[in-house]
Amino acid sequence: MTRRILVTSALPYANGSIHLGHLVEYIQTDIWVRFHKLQGRDCRYFCADDTHGTPIMIRARNEGITPETLVQRMHGEHLADFQAFSIAFDNYHSTHSEENRLLAEEVYCKNRDAGHIHTETVHQAYCNKDAMFLPDRFIRGTCPSCGAVDQYGDACESCSATYSPLDLKEAACALCGEKPVQRSSEHLFFQLAHFESFLKEWTRSGTLQTEMVNKLEEWFSSGLKNWDISRDGPYFGFEIPEQPGKYFYVWLDAPVGYMASTLNYCQRTGRSFDAYWRPGSTAEVYHFIGKDILYFHTLFWPAMLHGAGFRTPTAVFAHGFLTVNGQKMSKSRGTFINARNYLNHLDPEYLRYYYACKLTARVDDLDLNLEDFAQRVNADLVGKVVNLAARTAGFLSKQFQGQLCPVYPADGGLHETFVQAGEEIAALYEAREYSKAMRAIMALADLANRYIEDHAPWSLAKQNKTFELQEVCSVAINLFRVLQTYLAPVLPVMADKTRDLLNLPDLTWEGRRLPLCGTTIQPFKHLLVRVDPKQIEALLADSRSPDVTVAPTLPVAAPSSPTITLDTFAQVDLRVARILLAETVPGADKLLKLTLDLGELGQRTVFAGIRLAYTPESLRDRLTVVVANLAPRQMKFGLSEGMALAASPDNSHDKTAIFLLAPDAGATPGMRIQ
RNA sequence: GGCGAGGUAGCUCAGCUGGUUAGAGCGACGGAUUCAUAAUCCGUAGGUCGCGGGUUCAAGUCCCGCUCUCGCUACCA
Numbered sequence: 001m002t003r004r005i006l007v008t009s010a011l012p013y014a015n016g017s018i019h020l021g022h023l024v025e026y027i028q029t030d031i032w033v034r035f036h037k038l039q040g041r042d043c044r045y046f047c048a049d050d051t052h053g054t055p056i057m058i059r060a061r062n063e064g065i066t067p068e069t070l071v072q073r074m075h076g077e078h079l080a081d082f083q084a085f086s087i088a089f090d091n092y093h094s095t096h097s098e099e100n101r102l103l104a105e106e107v108y109c110k111n112r113d114a115g116h117i118h119t120e121t122v123h124q125a126y127c128n129k130d131a132m133f134l135p136d137r138f139i140r141g142t143c144p145s146c147g148a149v150d151q152y153g154d155a156c157e158s159c160s161a162t163y164s165p166l167d168l169k170e171a172a173c174a175l176c177g178e179k180p181v182q183r184s185s186e187h188l189f190f191q192l193a194h195f196e197s198f199l200k201e202w203t204r205s206g207t208l209q210t211e212m213v214n215k216l217e218e219w220f221s222s223g224l225k226n227w228d229i230s231r232d233g234p235y236f237g238f239e240i241p242e243q244p245g246k247y248f249y250v251w252l253d254a255p256v257g258y259m260a261s262t263l264n265y266c267q268r269t270g271r272s273f274d275a276y277w278r279p280g281s282t283a284e285v286y287h288f289i290g291k292d293i294l295y296f297h298t299l300f301w302p303a304m305l306h307g308a309g310f311r312t313p314t315a316v317f318a319h320g321f322l323t324v325n326g327q328k329m330s331k332s333r334g335t336f337i338n339a340r341n342y343l344n345h346l347d348p349e350y351l352r353y354y355y356a357c358k359l360t361a362r363v364d365d366l367d368l369n370l371e372d373f374a375q376r377v378n379a380d381l382v383g384k385v386v387n388l389a390a391r392t393a394g395f396l397s398k399q400f401q402g403q404l405c406p407v408y409p410a411d412g413g414l415h416e417t418f419v420q421a422g423e424e425i426a427a428l429y430e431a432r433e434y435s436k437a438m439r440a441i442m443a444l445a446d447l448a449n450r451y452i453e454d455h456a457p458w459s460l461a462k463q464n465k466t467f468e469l470q471e472v473c474s475v476a477i478n479l480f481r482v483l484q485t486y487l488a489p490v491l492p493v494m495a496d497k498t499r500d501l502l503n504l505p506d507l508t509w510e511g512r513r514l515p516l517c518g519t520t521i522q523p524f525k526h527l528l529v530r531v532d533p534k535q536i537e538a539l540l541a542d543s544r545s546p547d548v549t550v551a552p553t554l555p556v557a558a559p560s561s562p563t564i565t566l567d568t569f570a571q572v573d574l575r576v577a578r579i580l581l582a583e584t585v586p587g588a589d590k591l592l593k594l595t596l597d598l599g600e601l602g603q604r605t606v607f608a609g610i611r612l613a614y615t616p617e618s619l620r621d622r623l624t625v626v627v628a629n630l631a632p633r634q635m636k637f638g639l640s641e642g643m644a645l646a647a648s649p650d651n652s653h654d655k656t657a658i659f660l661l662a663p664d665a666g667a668t669p670g671m672r673i674q
Numbered sequence: 675g676g677c678g679a680g681g682u683a684g685c686u687c688a689g690c691u692g693g694u695u696a697g698a699g700c701g702a703c704g705g706a707u708u709c710a711u712a713a714u715c716c717g718u719a720g721g722u723c724g725c726g727g728g729u730u731c732a733a734g735u736c737c738c739g740c741u742c743u744c745g746c747u748a749c750c751a
Binding site: 211214215218291292320321323326327328357358363364365367369371372375376378379380382383384386387388389390391392393394395435436438439442443446449450452453454456457458459461473524526527528529530585590591592594606607608609610630640642643644646 | 677678679680685686687688698699700701707708709710711713714715716743744745746750751
């Protein structure tokens with residue numbers, strides 16, 4: 001019986017562009033799906049945009065458009081990016097759809113009726129002016145712990161303290177600047193604890209990679225927490241049945257989007273949704289996700305499905321994060337690369353191949369080393385694989401009108417070896433061990449090149465041994481065809497060009513077994529251009545420039561602080577200080593202990609969270625600026641008697657982006673800044 | 675500081691339940707070849723398997739300690 005398989009990738013949020021990090025997952029999934037389709041299996045790949053939540057609502061408001069319009073636009077952008085990278089969804093839907101509303105309601109109502117939804121009162125910050133409850137990220141204020149200004153409502157980026165938004169000093173709504181008030185509200189909670197034994201069994205039944213199971217052990221042992229699934233309006237999302245003014249939290253209806261996309265597809269194509277998602281389904285259901293959303297997909301999601309009487313996924317496959325040149329993607333280094341920007345410079349097939357070379361079934365992070373990238377692609381794809389056709393197709397076209405031998409010649413068992421290797425390669429694809437699969441394929445390519453070398457068709461041509469020449473070239477082209485078949489899940493565009501070259505209607509896994517004989521091939525055209533390192537440089541340069549880096553992941557532009565008078569400012573005693581000594585602080589990863597000379601104010605000890613950006617040696621003896629009259633703060637590591645001033649980008653993921661202030665030459669320690 | 679992952683040739687990585695002189699690809703170097711997108715083929719060099727102990731007849735492979743890197747996390751500008 002043909003396997004019926006449903007595969008998903010995580011839904012990208014409609015608030016940002018697709019970047020190379022996202023693409024690890026979509027390429028990994030797409031390869032898997034294409035592999036199964038190549039095998040003739042009934043495999044479908046569904047995805048959608050994740051569209052709900054406050055950030056979308058606010059961004060739309062800022063742009064002066066409706067959320068629906070925003071979401072529609074992003075849907076188009078995302079789809080265009082995916083198509084350019086040959087990510088071949090069978091359906092790309094949206095969580096803002098009737099299908100999703102119906103299914104989210106069903107999931108909710110069935111859980112509710114089964115007693116899995118409880119009500120709790122929560123206290124939250126509320127903005128009277130905007131008439132809405134403020135998510136933590138939409139409240140800015142002064143950190144109650146360290147006094148840093150303009151911090152988010154949940155955590156201080158300066159001192160890493162975490163707190164409730166209600167504890168924030170001088171809290172202000174990030175949208176309008178008004179002071180929020182505390183207001184209580186009834187929220188709905190999904191009783192995850194009800195599902196503990198079910199989840200323990202489900203997660204340990206071979207559905208997850210061992211690394212994931214280990215991670216889940218941590219969560220099980222610390223106890224499953226119930227999950228707040230409602231938000232008060234205004235909120236861009238679905239209103240909860242019989243709960244006017246309350247909406248599903250975006251993470252509730254996001255995974256339901258997998259089902260909604262399925263339903264939308266099935267309705268369009270006359271298939272059975274139930275055969276995928278209802279109990280008794282014999283279909284296989286797989287989710288590809290990043291390790292960051294493990295909790296949602298291995299606890300909440302199966303529990304919700306189970307509670308609502310749906311079937312649960314067959315397996316969840318997690319992958320690691322992408323690093324570029326060994327480091328986190330960074331805008332300042334130009335390694336935060338958007339899909340669109342990549343497309344402006346490089347062929348998507350390069351990236352698909354390189355990722356395939358690095359992907360395994362494990363949750364390891366994956367490094368995009370750009371130098372390695374160029375070498376690998378050029379050496380393997382152009383030098384080994386494409387070259388096979390390039391060096392033999394010409395003979396066939398010139399001397400034989402493109403015709404292959406009518407009977408497949410003796411090749412010392414090479415073709416059979418290639419066909420046999422397909423079993424192992426298929427198993428590797430299935431197991432998501434793409435890196436091993438690529439190695440196996442390239443080993444075959446080496447064999448093929450050696451064959452050509454040994455039989456030297458160029459010599460045969462000179463000796464007018466036309467019969468042998470046609471044989472050797474026919475063997476080479478047939479070996480090339482098998483290789484392209486094996487690479488087809490990874491390189492669909494090249495596979496298509498190969499079909500054209502060989503005048504084949506299609507390329508299938510089974511089809512590789514029978515060599516091509518007596519058919520003709522088209523004149524050879526380049527199948528892939530080699531990577532020019534200059535293109536990579538240009539890509540990095542473009543990614544570095546802010547106008548091309550379209551990554552609007554910020555929920556809103558940070559509001560400027562309220563206007564103050566000169567008098568207020570004058571209360572801050574800013575002084576020039578010389579760093580006499582900078583030392584690391586045992587037990588604190590971010591801190592440096594600074595011993596400062598403030599001139600007439602004497603020496604001070606100040607702890608500064610700049611360790612990730614500066615080495616102690618680099619700071620010794622340099623001048624900087626400190627707040628001299630800041631209340632001393634007793635820290636775990638000692639008393640901090642002031643604050644060193646440094647600039648850092650808002651909301652940056654780059655922890656090394658810290659820039660200490662420094663006066664121009666001539667300033668001396670103790671000078672007042674005014 | 676806590677938790678997790680990891681440190682194997684210049685680079686990217688394999689090395690299963692411990693067992694002959696530690697492997698692959700790429701790169702480098704030397705040679706061959708010229709059909710091919712300076713591609714291909716043959717060969718060479720290059721590794722204290724992070725460091726130090728221990729278990730064992732035998733350890734990259736197990737145990738302990740340390741160190742460094744990465745991720746998450748933590749009362750700490």
